[in-house]
Amino acid sequence: xxxxxxxxxxxxxxxxxxxxxxxxxxLSSKDEIVPLPKLALNLRYYLQFVAVKNVxxxxxxxxxTYNTKFYKQAYAPELGLFYNxxxxxxxxxxxxxxxxxxxxKRASIFVKVENVxxxxxxxDYFSADYYLRPQRSIRFGIFWPFYIKHTKQLW
Numbered sequence: 220x221x222x223x224x225x226x227x228x229x230x231x232x233x234x235x236x237x238x239x240x241x242x243x244x245x246l247s248s249k250d251e252i253v254p255l256p257k258l259a260l261n262l263r264y265y266l267q268f269v270a271v272k273n274v275x276x277x278x279x280x281x282x283x284t285y286n287t288k289f290y291k292q293a294y295a296p297e298l299g300l301f302y303n304x305x306x307x308x309x310x311x312x313x314x315x316x317x318x319x320x321x322x323x324k325r326a327s328i329f330v331k332v333e334n335v336x337x338x339x340x341x342x343d344y345f346s347a348d349y350y351l352r353p354q355r356s357i358r359f360g361i362f363w364p365f366y367i368k369h370t371k372q373l374w
Contacts, residue, residue: 220249237280239263254303256286256310265318278320281335285313294350314352326363333358 224245231238243259265280288311293304315335321328337355 220252222247222253235266235268237265237267251303254290256289259286260284274324276322280318282316283313286310326361328361330359
């Protein structure tokens with residue numbers, strides 16, 4: 220059997236607007252053995268700008284993932300294995316996340332709303348057969364690296 224895949228990426232920068240586009244096209248010679256979506260998109264569109272000079276930089280935008288319908292694998296937790304299923308096709312449903320990223324001096328801070336369109340579209344939000352993707356939720360985090368700057372060599 221063989222798998223053909225082609226990947227394309229094109230990023231655009233128009234002032235403060237950033238458009239990151241990734242496209243994956245793939246074909247499996249034996250779809251019943253290795254099921255794959257024919258087309259998968261990952262789009263990230265955001266505004267990036269300096270809010271306070273030398274202090275705060277912001278990114279405000281959204282991520283979108285999409286793939287054509289295919290038979291996603293099912294998961295057997297008692298065995299810890301994935302297996303092929305032919306009962307239900309999944310896909311053809313966009314999945315949106317909205318985000319705000321902040322770079323405040325050395326600290327990186329983010330706020331993300333996952334699955335923004337949860338109740339506005341069909342309920343096809345599965346990562347595997349019978350396993351839902353995360354429901355609408357808000358995530359936030361801070362990454363703040365601390366380090367000690369050595370002024371003299373210790374050896």
